[in-house]
Amino acid sequence: MARLLCQSQIEKMITMHDVVEIIDKTYKGMGEGTVINPTKGTLDLGESSPYPPYHADINSMPAYVGWVDTAGIKWAGGWMDNPKQGLPYVSAIIVLVNPRNGVFTGVLDGTLITNMRTGAQTAVALKYLYPGQRSLTVGLFGAGVQGRTQIAAISEVFNIDELKIYDVMPEAAKLFAKEMANKVAGKITICTQPQEAAQGNAVITVTHAKDGFFKKSWFEPGTVLFPMGSYKECDDEALLAADFIVVDHVAQCFHRGALKDLAEAGKVSQENITATLGELAVGARHISTSSSSRILCVPIGTGAMDVAVASVVLQKAEKEGVGETFDFAI
Template sequence: MARLLCQSQISKMITMHDVVEIIDKTYKGMGEGTVINPTKGTLDLGESSPYPPYHADINSMPAYVGWVDTAGIKWAGGWMDNPKQGLPYVSAIIVLVNPRNGIFTGVLDGTLITNMRTGAQTAVALKYLYPEQKSLTVGLFGAGVQGRTQIAAISEVFDIDELKIYDVAPESAKLFAEEMGSKISGKITICTQPQEAAQGHAVITVTHAKDGFFKKTWFEPGTVLFPMGSYKECEDETLLTADYIVVDHVAQCLHRGALKDLAEAGKVSQEDITATLGELSVGAKKLTASSSSRVLCVPIGTGAMDVAVASVVLQRAEKEGIGDTFNFAI
């Protein structure tokens, strides 16, 4: 029997604090070799091709996570036209399976889990890169859902002394500051020019930009830059300025997201990757961000994170009897 869980039920089963711990454990699993995570497969529904005309793409993201002994897959995509229709940009579902016998155990909404674990990935990466820091300054591009989960997750690990926020829609940045002001220990500064937000221990871009708006001159020493958007937020020259490159999944990061164009042009390869987050988590490699270094960190997102979070949610739901059950084999 598979348990079916909707978004409102999931929200009662998990907190951001929980998700940060789960992501940390799963990166350790990657470093120890107990996570199996193939690269994403993508179905283009018109995001970068003329047909079909839906301005969307959808990814299949399978994984096995040893510490929860669960396999699964997330089917998730982004629909560019949805916000104009009052619909969420991200649509996702997660299916879990018992790896010992192939019995499907859960079908869960994946949108909330995606948003939460994406924020937690950044927070955990910063934990590895700033192991001695208790507080940080943060620059953030994008005042949407992902921007909120980024800050919520980082606040679980660090005090935020100052957050600089920029959004192409000033009213969105203002609303963000009003909603998030009570969630951080320091002040929030709304920036009127994008370069003003490119300052901090961590600078994070969570936008739909495709024009490489983040300039080389903005990437200052002492910064860990997180280009988290699915497309092209940074100029190629910006990325090539990095002293160190850290990723979550080498093969995936070289054919998707920020590094894709550089990899296809032969300007970045596996040899240019300093470390994975899994290697940093278990101490297989060492890297500490400093005031003189530019670190590029690309946790593009893996199915393992979704499977791990969904597995913990499912365990709790089963214990409390939350959600409906359904037998697909009838």
């Protein structure tokens, strides 16, 4: 029997604190070799081609996560036209199975989990890159849902001494600052020019940009840059200015996101990757964060994170009797 869980039920079963811990454990599993995570498969629904005309793509993201002994897959996509229709940009579902026998154990909404674990990825990466540090400053591009989860997650690990926020829609930035004030220990500055937000220990871009708006001159020494969007937020020269490159999944980072164009042009390869987040998590590799170094961190997102979070949610739901059950084998 599979348990079915909707978004509102999941929201009551998990906190951002929980998700940060789950992501940390799962990165350690990746470093230990107890996570199996193939690269994403992408179905293009007009995101980068004229047909079909839906301005969307969908990713299939399978994984097995050893520490929860669960296999599963997330089927998730982004529809550029959805916000105009009052619909969320991201739509996702997660299916879990018992790895011993293939019995379906859960079908969960994946949208909330996607947004939460994306923020948690950044927070956990910063924990590895700034070990022992308790506070930091943040520059953020994008005042949407994932901008919110970025700050919510980081605030679980660090005190945010200052946040600089920029959005192409000033009203969105103002609302963001109001809603996220309780997550930021220090001052929130709404930037009127994009380069003003490119300052902080961590600079994060969570946008739909495809024009490489983030310039090399904005990538200051002493910064960890997180280009979290699926497309092209950073100019190639900005990315090439990095002293160290950290990724979550080496193969995957070359066919989607910030490094895709550079990889296709032969300007970045596996030899340029300093470490994976899994290697940092288990201490297999180390990076010395300093005021003179530029670190590029690209956690493009893996199915393992979704499967791990969904598995923990499912365990809680089973204990509390939340959700409906359904037998697909009938």
